[in-house]
Amino acid sequence: xxxxxxxxxxxxxxxxxxxxxxxxxxxxxxxxxxxxxxxxxxxxxxxxxxxxxxxxxxxxxxxxxxxxxxxxxxxxxxxxxxxxxxxxxxxxxxxxxxxxxxxxxxxxxxxxxxxxxxxxxxxxxxxxxxxxxxxxxxxxxxxxxxxxxxxxxxxxxxxxxxxxxxxxxxxxxxxxxxxxxxxxxxxxxxxxxxxxxxxxxxxxxxxxxxxxxxxxxxxxxxxxxxxxxxxxxxxxxxxxxxxxxxxxxxxxxxxxxxxxxxxxxxxxxxxxxxxxxxxxxxxxxxxxxxxxxxxxxxxxxxxxxxxxxxxxxxxxxxxxxxxxxxxxxxxxxxxxxxxxxxxxxxxxxxxxxxxxxxxxxxxxxxxxxxxxxxxxxxxxxxxxxxxxxxxxxxxxxxxxxxxxxxxxxxxxxxxxxxxxxxxxxxxxxxxxxxxxxxxxxxxxxxxxxxxxxxxxxxxxxxxxxxxxxxxxxxxxxxxxxxxxxxxxxxxxxxxxxxxxxxxxxxxxxxxxxxxxxxxxxxxxxxxxxxxxxxxxxxxxxxxxxxxxxxxxxxxxxxxxxxxxxxxxxxxxxxxxxxxxxxxxxxxxxxxxxxxxxxxxxxxxxxxxxxxxxxxxxxxxxxxxxxxxxxxxxxxxxxxxxxxxxxxxxxxxxxxxxxxxxxxxxxxxxxxxxxxxxxxxxxxxx
Amino acid sequence: xxxxxxxxxxxxxxxxxxxxxxxxxxxxxxxxxxxxxxxxxxxxxxxxxxxxxxxxxxxxxxxxxxxxxxxxxxxxxxxxxxxxxxxxxxxxxxxxxxxxxxxxxxxxxxxxxxxxxxxxx
Numbered sequence: 001x002x003x004x005x006x007x008x009x010x011x012x013x014x015x016x017x018x019x020x021x022x023x024x025x026x027x028x029x030x031x032x033x034x035x036x037x038x039x040x041x042x043x044x045x046x047x048x049x050x051x052x053x054x055x056x057x058x059x060x061x062x063x064x065x066x067x068x069x070x071x072x073x074x075x076x077x078x079x080x081x082x083x084x085x086x087x088x089x090x091x092x093x094x095x096x097x098x099x100x101x102x103x104x105x106x107x108x109x110x111x112x113x114x115x116x117x118x119x120x121x122x123x124x125x126x127x128x129x130x131x132x133x134x135x136x137x138x139x140x141x142x143x144x145x146x147x148x149x150x151x152x153x154x155x156x157x158x159x160x161x162x163x164x165x166x167x168x169x170x171x172x173x174x175x176x177x178x179x180x181x182x183x184x185x186x187x188x189x190x191x192x193x194x195x196x197x198x199x200x201x202x203x204x205x206x207x208x209x210x211x212x213x214x215x216x217x218x219x220x221x222x223x224x225x226x227x228x229x230x231x232x233x234x235x236x237x238x239x240x241x242x243x244x245x246x247x248x249x250x251x252x253x254x255x256x257x258x259x260x261x262x263x264x265x266x267x268x269x270x271x272x273x274x275x276x277x278x279x280x281x282x283x284x285x286x287x288x289x290x291x292x293x294x295x296x297x298x299x300x301x302x303x304x305x306x307x308x309x310x311x312x313x314x315x316x317x318x319x320x321x322x323x324x325x326x327x328x329x330x331x332x333x334x335x336x337x338x339x340x341x342x343x344x345x346x347x348x349x350x351x352x353x354x355x356x357x358x359x360x361x362x363x364x365x366x367x368x369x370x371x372x373x374x375x376x377x378x379x380x381x382x383x384x385x386x387x388x389x390x391x392x393x394x395x396x397x398x399x400x401x402x403x404x405x406x407x408x409x410x411x412x413x414x415x416x417x418x419x420x421x422x423x424x425x426x427x428x429x430x431x432x433x434x435x436x437x438x439x440x441x442x443x444x445x446x447x448x449x450x451x452x453x454x455x456x457x458x459x460x461x462x463x464x465x466x467x468x469x470x471x472x473x474x475x476x477x478x479x480x481x482x483x484x485x486x487x488x489x490x491x492x493x494x495x496x497x498x499x500x501x502x503x504x505x506x507x508x509x510x511x512x513x514x515x516x517x518x519x520x521x522x523x524x525x526x527x528x529x530x531x532x533x534x535x536x537x538x539x540x541x542x543x544x545x546x547x548x549x550x551x552x553x554x555x556x557x558x559x560x561x562x563x564x565x566x567x568x569x570x571x572x573x574x575x576x577x578x579x580x581x582x583x584x585x586x587x588x589x590x591x592x593x594x595x596x597x598x599x600x601x602x603x604x605x606x607x608x609x610x611x612x613x614x615x616x617x618x619x620x621x622x623x624x625x626x627x628x629x630x631x632x633x634x635x636x637x638x639x640x641x642x643x644x645x646x647x648x649x650x651x652x653x654x655x656x657x658x659x660x661x662x663x664x665x666x667x668x669x670x671x672x673x674x675x676x677x678x679x680x681x682x683x684x685x
Numbered sequence: 686x687x688x689x690x691x692x693x694x695x696x697x698x699x700x701x702x703x704x705x706x707x708x709x710x711x712x713x714x715x716x717x718x719x720x721x722x723x724x725x726x727x728x729x730x731x732x733x734x735x736x737x738x739x740x741x742x743x744x745x746x747x748x749x750x751x752x753x754x755x756x757x758x759x760x761x762x763x764x765x766x767x768x769x770x771x772x773x774x775x776x777x778x779x780x781x782x783x784x785x786x787x788x789x790x791x792x793x794x795x796x797x798x799x800x801x802x803x804x805x806x
Contacts, residue, residue: 161754162763162785167806196761221786221803 008055012098015042016091023087030079039087040069046094057209058097061112064119065090077122086118105145105209106237145176145209145237147265149258151229153201158225160196165226169202171218176208177239181250203256205248207237233258234265241268242305268305309402312363319359320550320641326352327662360550364399367445367454370409371396374416378441381420388438389424398445400452404544407524408454411517415456415540416441418514423460423538433535435459451568452546457539463532465489472498490532494518525656527673529623553659555638555667556616556631559607562667563631564640564659569672571619571626573634578611581630589617589628598628604679620672627676640669654678687713688805693723693737693749694767699790703736706794707801720744724752727759734805735764736788739775747775747782754783763804 019042026035043066050059065087071077093115096108150172154165169180181203188199206215212232219228238244238261247261326349333345371393382389400408424430424439431437442457465486472492473480484492492498496515514528521528525545532538545551545568553564574591581589581600588597596619602611617628640659645652656671690712692703700716707714715732717723719741735753739746746766753759763785768776776787788800 159761161780161783162761162804164763164804164806167803170806171803218803224780 008050009098012046012050012055012058013095015046016095018042019091020088023084023091026079027084030084033073036069036072036079040066040073043069055097057108057112058094061090061094061097061115064116068119068122071123080122082118083122086115086122090115106240109144144235145207146211146235147205147207147233147238148212148215149229149231149233149256149261150204150206150215151202152204152219152226153228154198154222154226156194156197156199158198158222161225163222163225165198165222168218168222168226169204172204172206172215175210175214175218176206177237178207179205179239179248179250179256181205181252181254181256183253183255185253205233205238205256205261207239231258233262234269236265236269236272238265241265264305271306307362312402315359316363319356320643322352323356323550323639323641324660324662328664329662331662356550361399363402365402365405366397366399367405368393368396369405370412371443373409374412374443377413377416378420381417382424382439385421386426387420387424388427389420390438390440391443392440393443393445395445396443398447398452400544401546404452404524404526407520408526408542408544411520411528411542412443412454412456414514414517416443419456419458419460419538423458423462425461429461447546448543452544453541454544455539455541457537459537462534462536462538463490463493463530464534468492487531490530493530494528522673525671527623551640551642551669553638553640553669554618555635555640555661556618556633557635558601558605558632559609562635562661562665564638564667564669565618565620565629565672566669567637569620571621573619574617574628575614576617576630578613578615581615581617591617591628596626596628598630599675599679600630601675602630602632604675620676622673622676627672629670629672629675638667640667642669687711688733689713689715689731690734690736690801691715691717691723691726691732693717693720693735693741693746695719695738695741699738699767703797706797709794710798712801720746720749720752723749727753727756729758732759732762734801735762736767736801737764738767739779747778750779750782750784765800765804 019039022035022038022042026032026039029035043062047059047062047066050056050062068077068083072079072083077083093108093111096104096111100108152165152168152172154163154168158165172178173180183201183203184199186199186201187193193199208215212230215230219226222228238248241264243264244261247257247264329345330349333341374393375391378389378391419441424441425433425435427437430439440459442455444453444455444457446453465484466489469478469482469484469489469492472478472489472495473482475497477492477495477498478484493514494517496513498513498515514530518528521542521544527543529541529543530538531541545566551564552567554567554570556563556565576589576591581598584590584598587599588595590596596617598617612632615630615632616634617630618634619626619628638659638661642657642659644650644657645655649655654671654675655668656674657669659667659669661667690707692700692707692714693716694700694703695718700718704714704716715726717726720737721743723735723737724744735749737746737749744752750764750766753762753764764783765786765788766779766784767790768779768787769790779787785804786800788797792800
């Protein structure tokens, strides 16, 4: 059989060479009937040979081409350039089919659909679509990949009539891609073992373009000699599905979990279908004339699956628990100094770490997800206000935790509205100021350490600190004699009840001010900064943590209680003598020649027992300054899984959460920003 | 080494077609005109596959199948029999006698080879 196929393959590639030769000549001499004849003959040979040697796809495809050239022979159709193009591409296509080892079947299928459409267009255009001699032939050709589950349980006597059950499995394997699971559990002990009786049985997962009858055909001689179950799992290739491997793991004597395979396959096929539909819609839009067949480039596998977000939440929760438990194990192993235990613990830690990172990355969504919406917003709003505005998104592939994406959407929308409404000037104003008529808004996202920075920049009028200050005084937000730097003045926009818009428009004048933006961003542990220069534009920068659930922290102690300070806010750490702190004036300390304000948490927390002789002062970033926070000592870096505080403590602003340490004790996570805010207020009063 | 096949049929043209097809496919082919001839041929010789017609003079296909199954050294040799679509009863009889599979007449070379590939490799 194989020899025959090889023979045919050689023959077929010769035929294709001849075909290309004939086509090249035909291109010069489009009406030459001899050339048309020889092309027809080549098609005919390919079709016949294909059918004879198991290349049914080639046979049915060439059938169509043969029809087309037959019409030319009968002078019902004229050779056209498109027809030649199609035939050239068909030569490539047939070569693809001949060389297909099963891996590219999907692409080939796609190519074929494109080509078929073009052939149909030619036939249709001349009202020959119905001349397709046997149309049922081509309709039966819509074979796609299907996946079957096959259970083969031979009766003990199967070998007695000369059947070798291995050949059955071999034949199944020959039909497509397979996974074969083998069951040995029925093999009797030695005394009861009958030579030549069959005790083992199999399960096969098969992906093939053949239909169920072809699978049944394998067992045609042995229908009465074994128990056979054939079940179609799905109309798709399960082997390319992401996440399928563990389900196709062949563990001898353990059956495949069909339900799981089916569920996964259904989920993925549904996703694929949706994709294909939208692709088809796009293709339909972009006029079918431009379609080109693709010579396969690479295996296109399914790039993602849709999972209910609750499941992800559960996963993240479990991972959190795992990390906590892991920390406990680490501690225990360290205490026990057992080499084997240490080794296992380290291995496990490595795995948990990877699991954590992978699970974590699952929850990430690219900012691009929002950008689409923003583009639309900018387009619609700029029309509404009669301004010409370009919107550019840079770094849209930057990924953020899904909860952050949800949380950041509204603030960003508001910032964009502000830019469109107040920031960017009208075309006339812009031209008068010597700027291009079209304004520009750039949304830029990038990673910065453990943070994600999202900056919205416009090249509009910028903010006028004097105007802002005047407004703030008018509204009674600041005393009329307040001395403010320009930056401080601009920061006034974050105060509740502030709005500089001269006229309230229905775009940004919705009662939502920058104060709300700020609050919303800080709800997800982010910060907002604004910088603006008059006449040149404004940039609003949002900094967000990468994730909400796990933070890299510094574990510190104050009077035997553990606290965690996020690493992202820590600038430097100095060790200082307790006396130096006591001796400092107005909570300002001089370190290495610089003056730093600091907060002495022992005092702030109202702890009265004696402090250690040497304490640590942690410089944390606060807006654009550095402020010290004094703790007793530093335990070390710690990966903290954040847990929300209980109801009773929820109003404790300065703690953003808690984390359970390996030994089971609780460490509170300090929100240094709020620590500073709160104690500043407290001290000022 | 090439696999050996014994074709048993009283029709010379069938023997020739099968012989030609199988030799082209790389098998070593022997032919016998009926069951008795086949018996004589076998007589201790190793063979990988027997293809037999069912209707033959002297000893018919069923008899041959039974003989082969009952003979030491041949009990596991795959046997394919030639039949026509209409002979369902015969098919069951031959299967019960110990045949491995069948080939439906008339057949094209590809069909013949496909059936053979199901029982020997």
